[in-house]
Amino acid sequence: MQPLADRLRPATLDDIVGQKHILGEGKPLRKIIESNKIPNLIFYGPSGVGKTTLATYIAKKTNMTFKKLNGTTASTSDLKDIFKELDGFAGLNGVLLYLDEIQYFNKKQQQTLLEYIENGKITLIASTTENPYFYVYNAILSRSTVFEFKPVPYEEVEKAVRRAFSILADENGISVEIDDKTVKTISVACGGDVRKAMNSAELSFLATDTVDGVKTITEETAKDLTQRSAMRYDREGDEHYDILSAYQKSMRGSDANAALHYLARLLIAGDLISACRRLMVCACEDVGLAYPNLIPIVKCCVDIAMSVGLPEARIPLADAVIMVCNAPKSNSGEMAIDKAMADIKAGNVGSIPRQLQNTHYDGEDNQNKGQHYLYPHDYDHHYVVQQYLPDILKNRQYYTYGDNKNEQAFKAYWDKIKP
Structure with a gap:
């Protein structure tokens, strides 16, 4: 028997649930459909939100011959079979090709469509659950209009x-x-x-x-x-990275409720590793030097979570997420290392100062023989002025103290000691 979802295909645009931002009265896609002049379209959005339903409706409304292929199973020969029909009866009113999951078509397969969508013999409606700007060939994108479909309220x-x-x-x-x-x-x-x-x-x-x-x-x-049917999760898809992004940004933004929500989505999907990894990154990147003691605490919570596994792992991870959210924030450490790495990538390396080298051989022509390293512990406050960076970078400053209590205490201490 035909699936219920297919038996419920709408007869009018108003029967389609959701997508009011593009199909409501006066909205762009609705106007295009009502004009009966359908350009090449790309529908982008999660599954089950009306992409196939709308493509089927458009084909019926325009009296075009409707052909449907799925990128996961179709081959180049399937496309060629459609091309053979274009000059026959099937092509009289034009052919609307609905290519579902176009992201699974390789570049060569997508290129075979170009000639036919350019001469108008085929009107392409492609759908994808992944970002088309990453997965669809540029030549197809430039000849198509992209519409984003959203989860239905x-x-x-x-x-x-x-x-x-x-x-x-x-x-x-x-x-x-x-x-x-x-x-x-x-x-x-x-x-x-x-x-x-x-x-x-x-x-x-x-x-x-x-x-x-x-x-x-x-x-x-x-x-x-x-139960659990509300979960959308594909560890290789956009949704995976969207959840991880929202998870860390919520912790960085000190919103414990939101962070716990995204943690729960990861754990219900069974993705314990991603939840732990991003939590440790956040502790170092976003809390960092404002509360450095939190880093080993988070690591301890992660170790416990990995040891006990799910479902008990949710408890130490929830504790750690809440602590990260409530901790003071500083990204001064991340900014400092990023600046240092930028210098290295730009070729600003230079020779290691002589006094810092592990061993040093003095030639007969060297008038200033010796290592000349100053051992800081031999001086007051265990500090002595000495050049540590290579000559070409000797005045470079990577680290800037954050405005939190912890780093300002460090700054006050060294302001008294360093000249």
């Missing part, structure tokens, strides 16, 4: 869920009773993925007994069948 998903139960009831000749709370449970749990919501609705329908011609869908059944 649960209020919009609710419309599709109610419609799904209505169709299921009609198809089976029975009645369905479902309260608003249960509809919301299914809609929220899908995480903005309408296809997931449709699957959950159908499973809930199938898992409910019919009593006197009525199926009463309970919230308990809905919860059992939708």
Whole structure:
């Protein structure tokens, strides 16, 4: 049987749930579709948010011959089979090629499309869950208009869920009773993925007994069948890096609630390693010298987490995340090493000063024989003025004291001692 999501394909643009930022009244993509003059398009966004649905609708509205390929399974020969049909009956009104997951097509495969989309024999609508500016060949991008699709708000998903139960009831000749709370449970749990919501609705329908011609869908059944379905996570995809980015930026921004939210998303996905690694980086990069004692504390929490594993690992990691969020912040250490590395990459290296070298051989022509290293512990306050940087960098300053209490205490100490 055809999947429920396919049986629910909308008849009008207003039937499409979500994407009001591009499909609402007066919005750009809606105007393009209503003009019946469809350019080459790239739909970018997570799965289950209407990309295929809209492409199918466009093909029907424009009376073009609809061809669909998936980048994960299609080959160059599949494209050539479509090209052979262009001069026949199928090509009379033009061919709309919907290429799903275009990011899996290599450069050569994408290039084979150029001739046909340039002469107008093929109108390309490509979709991708990854950033097209990273994965789609530039020549295709320059001939296409990119529209970003976003996760569908649960209020919009609710419309599709109610419609799904209505169709299921009609198809089976029975009645369905479902309260608003249960509809919301299914809609929220899908995480903005309408296809997931449709699957959950159908499973809930199938898992409910019919009593006197009525199926009463309970919230308990809905919860059992939708648990964890809101998680979008692909360790190789944009979503993975978006979560990690939000995780560290929330800690850097001292927002414990947000940081814990993203930590939870990583842990529920089972990505303990990424959660630990980014936490340690943040302790060093964003807290750093403002509270250096936190670094070994975080490392200890990470060691405990890795030792006990999930689900218990969530506890030491939550403690560490909260500490990082509440700690004073300083990135002076990171800025200092970045400046030093920039000099090295630019070729500003120079010879190591003679007094710092491990051993030194003096030739007969050297009038100033000897290492001449000054041992700081032989002087007051264990400090003596001495050149440490190479000559070409001897006045370079990489490190600037942060404005936090800890680094300012260091500064006050050395201001008294250093000339």
